[in-house]
Amino acid sequence: MASFPYKLIATDLDGTLLRSDDSISRRTTDALDAACARGAAHLVVTGRAVPWTRHVLAELGHTGLAVCGQGAQVYHAGEGRLLTSVTLDRQLARLAVEKIEAEVGPLALAASRDGLDGQVLVGPGYRQQEGPLPATPYEDRADVWAEPLNKLYLQHPTLGDDALASAARSAAGDLVGVMMSGAGIVELLPLGLSKAKGLSLAARRLGVRASETIAFGDMPNDIPMFAWSAHGVAMGNAHPELLAVADEVTAPQDEDGIAVVLEKLLAGG
Numbered sequence: 001m002a003s004f005p006y007k008l009i010a011t012d013l014d015g016t017l018l019r020s021d022d023s024i025s026r027r028t029t030d031a032l033d034a035a036c037a038r039g040a041a042h043l044v045v046t047g048r049a050v051p052w053t054r055h056v057l058a059e060l061g062h063t064g065l066a067v068c069g070q071g072a073q074v075y076h077a078g079e080g081r082l083l084t085s086v087t088l089d090r091q092l093a094r095l096a097v098e099k100i101e102a103e104v105g106p107l108a109l110a111a112s113r114d115g116l117d118g119q120v121l122v123g124p125g126y127r128q129q130e131g132p133l134p135a136t137p138y139e140d141r142a143d144v145w146a147e148p149l150n151k152l153y154l155q156h157p158t159l160g161d162d163a164l165a166s167a168a169r170s171a172a173g174d175l176v177g178v179m180m181s182g183a184g185i186v187e188l189l190p191l192g193l194s195k196a197k198g199l200s201l202a203a204r205r206l207g208v209r210a211s212e213t214i215a216f217g218d219m220p221n222d223i224p225m226f227a228w229s230a231h232g233v234a235m236g237n238a239h240p241e242l243l244a245v246a247d248e249v250t251a252p253q254d255e256d257g258i259a260v261v262l263e264k265l266l267a268g269g
Contacts, residue, residue: 004038005265007212010067010199010225011258013046013056014182015218016235019254024059031262032060038266041206043067045195047181047221049112049150050075050082052120065205069112069150070179070189070221071198074205080116084201087114087148088176088190094145096172096188097152103171104164110135110153111144118150126155127184152188161186165220180239181221196224214265216250216258217242233261 009032011017018024032042044060045067046053053068054077063078072086101107108125112118121144122128122135138144144152156164165186168178177189203213215222215229218238226232226245234246235257243249250257 002038002268004035004040006035006040006214006230008041008043008203008206008208008214009035009262010043010045010213010215010229012195012217012219012222012225013044013048013053015237015253016216016222017044017253017258018056024056025256025259027256027259029060031259031266034266035262041208043199043202043206045071045199045202045215045225047179047185047187047195049073049118049120050116051118065202067195067198067202069198070181070187071193071195072150072190074198074202082116083205084198085114085150086190086193088151088188090145090149092175092191093149093152093188096168096175097154099171099175100154100168104156104159104167106157108155108157109141109144110155112150112153114148114150125157126153150189154186154188155184179221181219187221194224195221196228199225199228214261216261218253233257 036042047070049069050073057077066075066077068075073082074084076083109123110126111121120135121138123138128135161180165178165180177191177193179187210228211230213229214231215225216233218235220239220241222242231247233248233250234242236252250261
């Protein structure tokens with residue numbers, strides 16, 4: 001049996017590996033299992049922090065590494081421990097928020113605290129999306145800065161995601177990284193952090209090179225991962241910015257887009 005043409009398969013979660021109902025199709029898991037049986041490793045690379053990712057890894061039966069928190073965390077699922085964790089400088093983050101608000105007006109904030117069990121804090125006016133973990137509401141913004149953070153989430157009452165991300169980069173891009181990772185999700189990260197950083201660290205531990213990696217994603221936060229990998233595959237439901245740089249476009253998340261590509265590669269296509 002021929003080996004799989006890539007040694008590493010890196011997949012985003014939301015909008016990519018997960019269908020719109022947050023499930024993973026049997027067809028996709030079968031294709032991933034078949035590729036791994038022929039020598040590939042599967043690596044989840046997600047914007048979610050570890051507490052919001054563990055249940056998905058358990059559903060996959062994944063006991064290896066995962067890159068979480070937009071590249072901030074390399075997590076060993078089998079051992080249940082963080083191998084690396086990068087935190088956001090809270091003084092810089094607070095200054096960044098002040099500079100952005102000076103340009104666009106008041107923001108609604110949420111924050112992801114560091115650690116295996118880090119809480120997600122949600123402030124007044126923040127439109128919380130449904131998720132696997134409950135969030136903790138706060139009223140006093142001082143609570144945001146009380147403990148180490150992985151990232152901040154920004155929302156604006158009238159600006160759309162693209163406009164808010166652009167305004168945040170213009171106002172504070174010299175202090176923090178700004179990333180859009182989904183609908184209603186604009187994030188402030190440590191400057192220079194990306195999925196590519198975490199992916200490269202995990203790949204090094206696995207003994208795999210960028211030239212041996214295929215990546216799947218759907219949002220602008222996947223652009224650095226595509227740039228690092230040998231082959232970047234955008235889902236049919238992907239954001240236009242990612243579609244513009246993808247090497248290949250596959251079917252949408254609800255039509256088994258990952259499996260479509262893997263099955264073709266498994267068949268030698």
